[in-house]
């Protein structure tokens with residue numbers, strides 16, 4: 246497999262001189278082979294990152310990633326791109342911080358500009374209760390080696406002057422601030438990993454829906470797909486909102502609910518905000534994209550569904566809430582809205598686990614906040630799949646925690662805000 250030509254300033258200059266005729270396809274479109282050592286179902290960020298670290302960290306490259314739609318077309322291409330690691334519990338802080346630190350150099354590692362922008366993330370404290378909660382998280386983060394601090398209202402104003410600090414119902418009492426949190430271009434993350442996987446000889450098969458899981462003697466042997474059967478030694482299910490369906494095909498049940506989570510963007514305006522702000526009490530979060538649009542995240546639907554569209558009542562609810570804290574957005578026109586099917590566990594923490602079916606592994610439950618975790622999750626899932634047992638990062642996120650009552654409660658940190 247010839248390695249792809251590297252992207253560089255020199256390559257751009259060269260191609261400029263020859264009408265951009267010399268670029269390779271970013272990833273190959275190869276037919277599915279009859280058998281693979283490892284099959285990953287789901288070409289979202291988590292599935293692609295799992296495949297990438299299987300190749301990079303363990304030398305396992307006879308891998309296929311099967312995707313029923315187009316790669317990155319699930320939640321990975323639908324999220325509001327917030328990256329942070331200021332979670333409360335030790336196992337969460339460890340995996341999210343691993344991911345955040347990998348994001349720092351991911352563009353260089355993948356030779357693909359994922360536009361990581363560590364512009365800083367602040368979570369506003371707008372009630373005394375919330376303030377106490379964030380002070381607790383800041384202390385926990387100090388012990389976990391995650392760099393966060395609790396800042397007062399003056400510093401909030403300095404960092405984000407468009408906030409109405411003395412809001413009538415919910416004045417801003419301070420914020421939990423993570424200066425190296427930020428955003429990245431979501432589909433570039435998927436594309437970057439896809440290109441690197443393809444470069445290692447892995448097959449990315451799009452428009453290939455998995456319809457059944459085959460097994461013998463309690464172990465997985467292969468899959469039924471819309472493109473025919475395929476055999477494998479190991480299987481990774483990484484399908485976010487569709488995890489329940491895939492688990493059913495593999496013969497087990499998951500403690501997961503699937504709901505739609507919505508977001509919207511405004512018309513583009515001049516730069517007015519260079520940090521990410523989450524206002525969890527009024528419930529909404531906002532950042533400004535490089536194009537100038539205000540990217541706004543709202544809540545999850547209150548009932549289970551598989552809808553990938555937005556709804557008017559959500560726009561109204563989210564924007565009404567945010568206008569209290571950001572009065573200047575009341576004049577903005579909204580441009581588009583959408584939804585993604587998120588996979589929520591009861592403790593709002595992910596599942597990285599072996600399953601009742603031998604050699605079948607699952608990575609799901611990232612719910613409303615898994616974009617930020619993609620590199621760390623892929624790293625940990627690759628370790629789990631290559632060794633058959635979880636490493637330190639995944640150890641606490643097994644399915645058995647639900648049976649044993651060892652919940653990793655992140656409902657405050659991850660309830661919906663990201």
Ligand SMILES: Cc1cc2nc3c(=O)[nH]c(=O)nc-3n(C[C@H](O)[C@H](O)[C@H](O)COP(=O)(O)OP(=O)(O)OC[C@H]3O[C@@H](n4cnc5c(N)ncnc54)[C@H](O)[C@@H]3O)c2cc1C
Nearest residue numbers: 287289290291313319320321324325327455585615616617
């Ligand atoms: C509106 C919104 C805003 C969000 N904001 C943030 C945020 O700011 N920060 C953050 O950290 N997280 C955020 N998230 C959450 C984040 O997007 C997800 O946790 C993450 O993208 C999940 O990635 P994934 O790879 O597991 O799933 P996905 O990207 O959904 O990939 C799963 C893939 O599996 C495929 N698939 C499903 N069934 C099958 C089948 N039978 N056969 C083959 N393929 C199949 C799907 O087509 C899909 O492409 C947000 C989510 C939404 C919806």
